[in-house]
Amino acid sequence: MDEHLVLESLGSHFGIDGKLAGFRQTNGGHVHDTYIATYEFSGCRRRYVHQRISPVFADVTGLMSNVVMISSHLEKKLAEPRRSTPSQGRRALRVIKTRWGRHHWEDPDQRAWRTFEFIPGAHSCTDVDTPSQAYEIGAAFGNYLALLDDLGTTVSSNTHAADLTARTGAASSACATTTALFETIPRFHDLDRYLANLENSVTEDACARVTSAGVATTLEEVLRMRWIAREVRKKISLGDLASRPVHNDCKSANVLCDDITGEWVCVIDLDTTMNGYALHDFGDIARTAATPAREDERDPELSRLDLTLFNAAARGYLEACAHLLSEPELDSLPLGAIAMAYEAAVRFLTDFLNGDTYFKVDYPDHNLVRCRAQLALANSMIKDADRMSAIVANLQAC
Ligand code: GN1
Numbered sequence: 001m002d003e004h005l006v007l008e009s010l011g012s013h014f015g016i017d018g019k020l021a022g023f024r025q026t027n028g029g030h031v032h033d034t035y036i037a038t039y040e041f042s043g044c045r046r047r048y049v050h051q052r053i054s055p056v057f058a059d060v061t062g063l064m065s066n067v068v069m070i071s072s073h074l075e076k077k078l079a080e081p082r083r084s085t086p087s088q089g090r091r092a093l094r095v096i097k098t099r100w101g102r103h104h105w106e107d108p109d110q111r112a113w114r115t116f117e118f119i120p121g122a123h124s125c126t127d128v129d130t131p132s133q134a135y136e137i138g139a140a141f142g143n144y145l146a147l148l149d150d151l152g153t154t155v156s157s158n159t160h161a162a163d164l165t166a167r168t169g170a171a172s173s174a175c176a177t178t179t180a181l182f183e184t185i186p187r188f189h190d191l192d193r194y195l196a197n198l199e200n201s202v203t204e205d206a207c208a209r210v211t212s213a214g215v216a217t218t219l220e221e222v223l224r225m226r227w228i229a230r231e232v233r234k235k236i237s238l239g240d241l242a243s244r245p246v247h248n249d250c251k252s253a254n255v256l257c258d259d260i261t262g263e264w265v266c267v268i269d270l271d272t273t274m275n276g277y278a279l280h281d282f283g284d285i286a287r288t289a290a291t292p293a294r295e296d297e298r299d300p301e302l303s304r305l306d307l308t309l310f311n312a313a314a315r316g317y318l319e320a321c322a323h324l325l326s327e328p329e330l331d332s333l334p335l336g337a338i339a340m341a342y343e344a345a346v347r348f349l350t351d352f353l354n355g356d357t358y359f360k361v362d363y364p365d366h367n368l369v370r371c372r373a374q375l376a377l378a379n380s381m382i383k384d385a386d387r388m389s390a391i392v393a394n395l396q397a398c
């Protein structure tokens with residue numbers, strides 16, 4: 001069905017009474033399609049975010065039960081009067097239900113759509129140029145981890161349990177203490193899995209791209225760096241890293257910052273929040289907020305770690321959550337930075353070889369460009385690994 005016709009009908013499915021005045025697509029996010037729609041209600045205008053959910057999420061009911069559970073938990077926590085974190089102006093995402101009380105709606109082509117309240121006066125922090133911006137990104141995600149720390153102890157029989165019950169048909173009483181987050185994408189940060197996928201893609205070479213210009217050199221470099229996967233596996237197999245609710249996609253663009261003060265307002269894109277390791281969250285913060293280069297920078301000289309930005313981002317993160325992290329977790333954070341830049345490189349190269357079926361691209365070799373930028377960043381982080389460790393050690397001592 002034509003996308004515009006679907007967009008025009010969304011207001012009626014999501015119980016938005018006003019008249020649609022217009023919509024625009026945003027360019028944030030590599031997997032979902034996101035639109036900001038304006039509705040008119042007797043002379044007033046109100047905006048909503050409509051999102052078409054990517055098919056990479058196989059179970060939308062499970063996904064949305066997580067999103068609703070997390071956002072209502074965050075809303076409650078941010079409203080607590082005695083929070084040590086100033087929560088004025090801080091917000092949680094609000095999901096708009098369909099007219100039938102569900103959290104998503106399927107269009108005639110079985111594509112799932114959801115709707116959020118629009119958060120005015122804030123922007124997504126795609127570009128990070130200053131230490132104060134880097135600090136806010138770190139602080140937003142550090143607070144996210146801290147706010148979710150008691151998710152397991154405060155949520156009991158709730159929407160999540162009810163949704164899962166509806167889906168699985170399980171007796172609802174059995175879910176009274178269900179708190180585990182639904183696993184929206186299994187083995188999401190398993191580098192070995194991503195490397196195995198890459199090897200399959202090389203063997204299949206579905207789009208005859210393996211022999212295209214320069215690909216062999218990039219592929220060799222990626223494979224030479226697979227020791228990073230071994231290091232992460234080793235660290236995790238020691239068994240002393242806590243598995244806790246983490247965001248799992250802590251890129252700077254997933255933080256909304258106030259248009260005037262620049263302070264973080266809201267963490268968005270909760271879709272991959274699952275039990276996992278702090279090193280992956282911290283790693284993505286460093287990958288996106290500790291370099292002024294964009295994820296798809298063409299000049300490898302520019303895709304490098306900036307230690308001033310790193311220090312600021314790490315400070316923001318650790319001020320908010322270091323008290324919850326164990327010594328081994330804190331020690332693992334710099335490896336997380338290297339691992340996440342490398343993981344992104346592996347995934348972008350795989351998708352390039354597969355013909356760009358997972359990440360949206362703006363031009364034909366976009367995923368290859370992204371891969372090379374992330375490789376350059378990973379290499380720069382490897383060179384500065386000791387400095388990153390010293391910064392983390394120094395900040396945790398504060
Ligand atoms: C994807 O969709 P977006 O842009 O929030 C991806 C992340 C990657 C990121 C790279 C579900 O996130 O894992 O790190 O691109 N999300 C999924 O920018 O695969």
Ligand code: MG
Pocket residue numbers: 249269271
């Ligand atoms: Mg995401």
